[in-house]
Amino acid sequence: MTTEPIATGGTRLDLAFDITDLTVRFGKGAAAVTPLQKLSLEVPDGQFLCILGPSGQGKSTLLRCMAGLQEATSGSMRAAGREVTGPTANLGMVFQQDAIPQWLRVRDNISFGPRMRKVPAHEWKPRVEHFISAVGLSGRENAWPKELSGGMRKRVAIGAVFANDPDILLMDEPFGSLDYFTRATLHATLLKLWAETRKTIVFVTHDVDEALLLADRIVVVTDGKIGADIELPFARPRDDGLRMDPEADTIRRGLLEVLRAPARMQS
Template structure:
């Protein structure tokens, strides 16, 4: 039964095309994309700048409507933002006038959950992102890494079925970024989360994803799919030595060649 549950299709993208603008000023952002996101997967999207990665994420989130094609969640059309699909952006969208705990409690409180349950949810996810003891700290005083941990906890507090991440670690320094990758991997495994992450970093995609989709230059199309197991190995062995293996470097080279072929004039 568990195997069936893990293979449930949460998001079904069918022949998706999105255009911006009107008439002569129309820009074709993504074209004819077909993609399934299954429960428990960690999907990473790679591609050259401007290829439509964020457009794809915003359509899944419900911020944009398809020009043609369909974007379904559990068989139903996505018609706007929904707490079942939580979004973590590159710049943390926190309420700066609120404390850490108030930010994390915001979603459950707006959904009218009982106070005891709200506190339990907040304590659980602050512990999971390693921010217990900082509950009352104002968010405007936090470092970039801490802000992203709060943003992640705030999304997790709604128990979304899919977590959408738009380059959430792009602005962090290398050390903080590596720590956040480990944190996100652990949360994904422990919660059996489903994550869809956009990144420009091939190593990040290989170190986190179970499936990597490589997109073309605009209009964005999916060129190649890679099914990889590096993140599971890193989690099981609590070591990133797999990132120095021949298989890892070969996969990285294949992805890099595809992306470079798209950016050449």
């Protein structure tokens, strides 16, 4: 029999996230809105988790809580065994909209995190150069963001978050505004970096096929709760052939059924 490592207080040490009865409520009385209600979720270290959900049903609120950007009304949220009370360098975030500083060139953007944390230059410089190359920006190190396409700016954001070396990466529909071919290229880049680093990744998306391609596990958040939780059986690497796989189609249909279920009024 195997046992999981336990910290003082009963926290599992092999969990990137341990979330129990998480509730978020905005407003009071009849006007109150509850995007999350008593949601519980465990995310193992190193897992690539995709969170799916209809608009307004709690998936982005959950991610903001995980990032320490949104305070919970009740319940507990632990990252790597520690209570989440605000943003930390251990939690890297990639947003849907461009969030890289426009006044910094590519290399300065990607090195921004470790420089702000006062990591010695001899440590961060090789790492930054590695991730500039890994995200396909070699030769564009001195470019300004305004000189880059949307896909290239997203590469900068991904390179920056990996270069800062957090244990956990949180990604809020990062490729939602990109065209199909750019998204496909960035999917491959992200999966390559994940395979190299084995960071925990929590990736919010509204695209079922994107989740099937990327994830080890898919969780559907609907009505502020977990509506489905599926471990994917598919080997890696995966490609567009997954669209024709009968088992993938069965899972896709099941996920779409959960996503299309009528939502109650949150109050």
